[in-house]
Amino acid sequence: MKDDFTIFSIDYDGYCDLMDLKSNKIRSDIKIDKMTESERILATNIEMALEESRSIGVTVLSYKDIYKIVEMKTVININEL
Secondary structure: OEEEEEEEEEOOOOEEEEEEOOOOOEEEEEEOOOOOHHHHHHHHHHHHHHHOOOOEEEEEEEEOOEEEEEEEEEOOOHHHO
8 A cells, every 4th residue: 555644853762753644644654764775865864854844755655564664755835935
């Protein structure tokens, strides 16, 4: 399954505060992986965007009880245009 979330923060252990865009429910149980080079690059890009206070979304793939953040999307704020 593929779901989109808004990401608000990443804690010291790598767990993310996410809001599901369909249900508006908050999740804090999905951890960003840093095992491969591409995962480390994605995590670094997300962390840098959060430090810059940019609004970003992430795509999470899930299968059974396994969740993986696989993509970052910049959210455009219409008020800033």
